Amino acid sequence: MKTAGTLPEEPETTESETVGKALTRDPLRGTADKESAKGGEGGTLNVFSHGMLVLWAVMVVMPLLWAVMTSFKDDRSIFTSPWSPPTSLNFDNWSRAWSQAHMSEYFFNTLLVVGGSLVGTMLLGSMVAYVLARFDFPGNRFFYFLFIGGMSFPIILALVPLFYVMSNTGLLNTRHGLILAYIAYSLPFTTFFLTSFFRSLPTSVAEAALIDGASHTRTFFQVMLPMAKPGLISVGIFNFLGQWNQYMLPTVLNTDPDQRVLTQGLVELAASQGYKGDWSGLFAGLVMAMLPVLAAYIIFQRQVVAGLTAGALK
Amino acid sequence: MEHGKYRFIVGFLIVPLTIYTVFVIWPFVQSIYYSFTDWTGLSPDFEMVGFDNYIKLFSDDVFWKSLQHSLLFLLLLPLVTISLALFFAFMINVGGRRRKNSAVSGVRGSSFYKIVYFFPQVLSIAIVALLFRFAYNPRSGSLNAALDAVGLSALKTAWLGNPETALWAVMAVMVWCTVGFFVVLFSAAMTSIPRDYYEAALLDGADRITTFFRITLPLLWDTVQSGWIYMGILALGAEAFAVVQIMTTGPGGPAYATTVLPLYVYLKAFRDGQAAYATTIGVALLVVTLAFAAVVLKLGRRERLEY
Numbered sequence: 001m002k003t004a005g006t007l008p009e010e011p012e013t014t015e016s017e018t019v020g021k022a023l024t025r026d027p028l029r030g031t032a033d034k035e036s037a038k039g040g041e042g043g044t045l046n047v048f049s050h051g052m053l054v055l056w057a058v059m060v061v062m063p064l065l066w067a068v069m070t071s072f073k074d075d076r077s078i079f080t081s082p083w084s085p086p087t088s089l090n091f092d093n094w095s096r097a098w099s100q101a102h103m104s105e106y107f108f109n110t111l112l113v114v115g116g117s118l119v120g121t122m123l124l125g126s127m128v129a130y131v132l133a134r135f136d137f138p139g140n141r142f143f144y145f146l147f148i149g150g151m152s153f154p155i156i157l158a159l160v161p162l163f164y165v166m167s168n169t170g171l172l173n174t175r176h177g178l179i180l181a182y183i184a185y186s187l188p189f190t191t192f193f194l195t196s197f198f199r200s201l202p203t204s205v206a207e208a209a210l211i212d213g214a215s216h217t218r219t220f221f222q223v224m225l226p227m228a229k230p231g232l233i234s235v236g237i238f239n240f241l242g243q244w245n246q247y248m249l250p251t252v253l254n255t256d257p258d259q260r261v262l263t264q265g266l267v268e269l270a271a272s273q274g275y276k277g278d279w280s281g282l283f284a285g286l287v288m289a290m291l292p293v294l295a296a297y298i299i300f301q302r303q304v305v306a307g308l309t310a311g312a313l314k
Numbered sequence: 315m316e317h318g319k320y321r322f323i324v325g326f327l328i329v330p331l332t333i334y335t336v337f338v339i340w341p342f343v344q345s346i347y348y349s350f351t352d353w354t355g356l357s358p359d360f361e362m363v364g365f366d367n368y369i370k371l372f373s374d375d376v377f378w379k380s381l382q383h384s385l386l387f388l389l390l391l392p393l394v395t396i397s398l399a400l401f402f403a404f405m406i407n408v409g410g411r412r413r414k415n416s417a418v419s420g421v422r423g424s425s426f427y428k429i430v431y432f433f434p435q436v437l438s439i440a441i442v443a444l445l446f447r448f449a450y451n452p453r454s455g456s457l458n459a460a461l462d463a464v465g466l467s468a469l470k471t472a473w474l475g476n477p478e479t480a481l482w483a484v485m486a487v488m489v490w491c492t493v494g495f496f497v498v499l500f501s502a503a504m505t506s507i508p509r510d511y512y513e514a515a516l517l518d519g520a521d522r523i524t525t526f527f528r529i530t531l532p533l534l535w536d537t538v539q540s541g542w543i544y545m546g547i548l549a550l551g552a553e554a555f556a557v558v559q560i561m562t563t564g565p566g567g568p569a570y571a572t573t574v575l576p577l578y579v580y581l582k583a584f585r586d587g588q589a590a591y592a593t594t595i596g597v598a599l600l601v602v603t604l605a606f607a608a609v610v611l612k613l614g615r616r617e618r619l620e621y
Contacts, residue, residue: 251559
């Protein structure tokens with residue numbers, strides 16, 4: 001494609017006409033015409049690049065399709081022909097997983113824990129961020145770095161003593177204990193993200209509210225929080241997915257079988273059902289846990305992507 | 315304005331700060347303290363033993379193995395994932411050359427690719443790890459069945475049971491589930507690069523490879539750098555823990571072929587009842603993490619390009 005920059009060769013026109021034409025239209029149309037006419041180097045590269053794109057798409061989708069397919073098969077055909085489509089749709093795999101394999105309980109536990117911790121994280125995180133972003137007081141910088149410092153250290157290191165702190169305070173294996181831990185470990189990023197967000201909001205509205213006699217608390221809840229909605233949604237999605245998918249915290253802090261959340265429940269299920277040989281039930285459970293998040297992602301695709309990437313870009 | 319300011323600040327900070335201190339800061343400080351004791355975690359009694367745990371670390375083969383694997387994760391995973399993601403993102407955003415009358419645009423189907431590639435990112439790492447544990451299964455897994463189908467039966471192996479392949483099989487899963495995220499991240503950064511740059515480059519006769527290395531990559535450098543750190547933290551932290559703990563038997567694989575530092579901390583603390591020694595391994599993990607971030611930031615320091 002070294003020739004891509006030269007002006008398009010159009011034999012019927014004089015040189016000056018060609019230049020004139022090339023200048024009045026999008027210069028790249030010219031190169032594109034030529035490229036397609038020539039094929040050659042660009043063509044090979046295109047085939048390769050498109051091939052890679054398609055290949056990766058297949059590699060992403062295949063395991064998921066395979067799981068869905070397997071969840072409808074009976075145990076024997078899972079072993080004898082892993083790739084063939086199910087001969088009949090065994091919906092009882094799903095109902096078995098939902099009721100007997102405790103998937104319903106795991107869902108319920110996860111909903112409670114994530115619901116509680118998400119509300120807590122958003123409320124407390126935005127309170128901290130607002131104070132740190134908008135008020136000048138001694139220690140402001142110190143608290144800021146204290147909070148965001150938590151983003152860079154390995155969580156597993158703190159989990160060892162935390163396990164014993166929680167066991168001494170009776171918080172081990174409780175839902176509220178897990179909620180508090182989720183909130184604590186979500187605060188660094190939430191604070192970090194929202195602090196810069198609150199700093200970027202205009203000050204005049206909040207000042208006007210204060211002059212009108214609103215208290216600081218009222219200004220925060222009635223003026224600033226509504227203004228911060230886009231930021232709250234981004235970081236909310238980020239926290240929701242993180243907490244819904246959390247595995248390490250519950251594995252360490254939540255070992256009571258009755259309190260299990262979805263991710264650890266599935267892993268336990270894989271261990272126990274594996275012995276029983278109920279592979280189809282296991283796959284049904286796996287797909288059950290997978291589909292709601294995937295469906296939500298496809299529906300709210302734009303917001304999810306914006307939320308997650310805003311998180312990492314900051 | 316000043317009325318009740320400090321009361322307000324204290325009121326807003328007290329609850330979050332308490333939760334954060336009790337559950338994050340305090341355990342973190344404690345763990346460094348415990349690394350100098352002989353605490354088992356099973357009984358409340360312990361004594362200070364100075365640097366004994368750190369000395370023990372030097373002669374612990376499993377620790378060195380874990381460290382080696384974690385370092386391999388740290389170097390290889392970001393390299394592979396980010397390279398793949400940069401390639402895909404470039405194709406999706408700049409690769410197309412004859413569409414929509416515009417100088418640069420994505421290839422056909424680029425929005426479809428962006429959506430599909432992101433799938434694994436919204437799934438829990440635990441679910442992904444389970445899924446691949448079945449896919450790698452030597453007897454009924456889809457991978458060996460697929461190899462059979464295309465006539466490569468000779469390549470079949472017990473992917474996670476074979477010490478030669480187990481670590482690579484685990485790493486492949488981590489690449490599989492993070493590439494899509496970086497594709498979208500880099501795509502977002504690429505769309506903010508002014509189109510004129512590309513147009514000018516194309517007029518000057520730059521091909522796609524030159525365009526990528528001379529325009530896209532330099533302008534994307536900040537994003538690549540923060541992506542590199544993000545991926546490194548995943549490779550050292552919770553993600554690596556989940557993948558190895560769920561996928562490999564033992565856990566930690568045949569002959570510790572797949573242990574990584576976070577998993578080894580977990581095993582020592584909650585399986586072997588050596589809480590103090592576990593925190594020592596954790597401190598080593600902390601040192602590696604901080605050193606990694608420092609190196610990336612140091613190497614990545616370049617003149618910032620304004621546009």
